[in-house]
Amino acid sequence: MSGHRLLSSRLKLWTSGRSGWMSRLHEGLSGCGRASFSSSNPKICVVGSGPAGFYTAQHLLKARQDVEVDIYERLPVPFGLVRFGVAPDHPEVKNVINTFTQTASHARCNFYGNVNVGKDVSIDELRRAYHAIVLSYGAEGNRSMGVPGENLPGVYSAKDFVGWYNGLPSCRELTPDLSCDTAVILGQGNVALDVARILLAPTKMLKSTDITQPALDALAQSRVRRVLIVGRRGPLQIACTIKELREMVNLPDCRPEMVAADFEGVSEALKDVPRPRKRLTELMLKTALETPGEKEQERRSKASRSWGFRFFRSPVEVLASGGRAAGIRLAVNRLEGSGDGAQAVLTGEVEDVPCGLVISSIGYRSLPIDESVPFDSRRAVIPNSMGRVQQAAGLYCSGWVKTGPTGVIATTMNNSFDTARSLLEDMDSGALDVSSTRPGSQSISALLAERGVKAVTFSGWEKIDDVETRRGEVSGKPREKLLTVQEMLQVARS
Structure with missing residues (x-):
């Protein structure tokens, strides 16, 4: 084997085993420590960071090497009903958080907590910034x-x-x-x-x-x-x-x-x-x-x-x-x-x-998020076909806002994968045009800054997680949760 081929072979082996942080370094880091993505890549926005949001993001990231996904969450903390709905004495069900953390740490994924879509930023503004939006915000009504x-x-x-x-x-x-x-x-x-x-x-x-x-x-x-x-x-x-x-x-x-x-x-x-x-x-x-x-x-x-x-x-x-x-x-x-x-x-x-x-x-019961998004108030779901929002090109939905509040986490996983597949099919067929350049989070971050909204990144959540687990250790618990948004923001920004 020639010296050049040997070096190439070793380099290939080394790169195939790189850790997540090396992948980020390879793709380029912006000054604030986030991956700076290619402006020409397809940009997808996921609204909601519960199981539906994370499973949709996971499938999109695995299926295509060029897709970039930004997840927006109303609260400063991720994971939705895994954190706030699963019974405390069912810790094994919460292990899925490990998978979601891997997704959030992916080089082509960003998390923005403390952003209330429909209030802090409109759906129309997101549509101008992204090629597609997936609504996965669950069911917060009774x-x-x-x-x-x-x-x-x-x-x-x-x-x-x-x-x-x-x-x-x-x-x-x-x-x-x-x-x-x-x-x-x-x-x-x-x-x-x-x-x-x-x-x-x-x-x-x-x-x-x-x-x-x-x-x-x-x-x-x-x-x-x-x-x-x-x-x-x-x-x-x-x-x-x-x-x-x-x-x-x-x-x-x-x-x-x-x-x-x-x-x-x-x-x-x-x-x-x-x-x-x-x-x-x-x-x-x-x-x-x-x-x-x-x-x-x-x-x-x-x-x-x-x-x-x-x-x-x-x-x-x-x-x-x-x-x-x-x-x-x-x-x-x-x-x-x-x-x-x-x-x-x-x-x-x-x-x-x-x-x-x-x-x-x-x-x-799911609630309408924005007057620009169709909503079936009788069934309390966004009307859709396989996750494609009816009469709204570029809009998709997954999870309970798609199906109603039924099933367990595995059910949500499957229906979220189905939505991701519909989106990917539309990209491949040209039904979803991803040829134009979209600014993604760059323009949304600027809008939020103008409005005085400070998003919490995943590293901010990790600070909250660290404080909660250390507080829990004192009393023999896996974590002692911070109970107010104010406390969460204080820790995330420390």
Whole structure:
């Protein structure tokens, strides 16, 4: 091998193994330490830094070597519902943050936190700066129950309650009253079970999680001893998964209380249901109807707290006493049809359940971001076809704003990849014109500076992360979250 070829071969081996920071150096660094990209490269803007935003960015960056992606986030911190929605006692679910960090650290990716798209900068301004925009800002609104009394003190949305114990700045002042004996949760999905578990779990189980200290202190003083998880349909339509149900069944110092009549005919229907649904229902049946073994019987008899599903019930009214929630009136339903398509029909009967805490877990709701973006207010989604926003060339959407609030993180990953593929197809076919030069973040940063908006870069987030993890170490927790935007900005700019 000639000296020239040998040198070329070694150089090739060395460059293929370079670390991320060397890649950045290779692409060129601007004076502020960010990669300075080619002005002719396709520039994509992603709005929202939750799972949908990061998975969309990840797929775009992997698929093409010339695409540059800028992620804009309203809060100073990234990761959306992974940080603010996943239950504190489910740390394994949060491991996906490692993947997102790799994406944010990519040489062709930039993160800009503390930028409120639709307020600090308009969609039209972003459209002039980028070849394409992907809206991945999730669902920050609540679905209304639409019943009298839902605005009484003592009534909360699950979204806000979860945000409170997970450190979402907008929920910091929630301070829920936990002085009652019984709580009623409306909805039977995984979020409802997360809330029930947090309400009933011994605080020693939560002390080593990243739950916020104010929430931990409030739960330590909580008098809630009984939680009812209410659904309008039956056991065969329940929306939770077996993992969350098993955690409830095995929760220390807690016993299940079911109504045997709710399970009539369920065993016979099991032969026709898919395997995951079958396993889930079998666990419910075992919990509700079978006499437990001696050890489990002893455990249940000593338990000071209880939980139970209540099926075939819909909220009619939150009942008040002394100006706050004191109970809930439930309509009794019957089912028409079977399986997932079964419909709840009112029977005309009602029942009143005394309770001092009502938590509505009937779904998150996306909100319109900008009047220039089409929005289906009935379905609370951006109308789209495979992620292409209808009648808006160059606009795309992914995640819950695309599909509605359904599925788990893996579901969001797949639908975000689908959106990225649609965008890439449009680039390849010419339906999305990327031939013209766009300024990308250069012009947006100038606009933000004029408006006095200081974006937080990913290195700013890493400062926040460092402070939170060091604060957590003091009390044996993975992190102690900063709870206000002001604190976050102070640390990010230090």
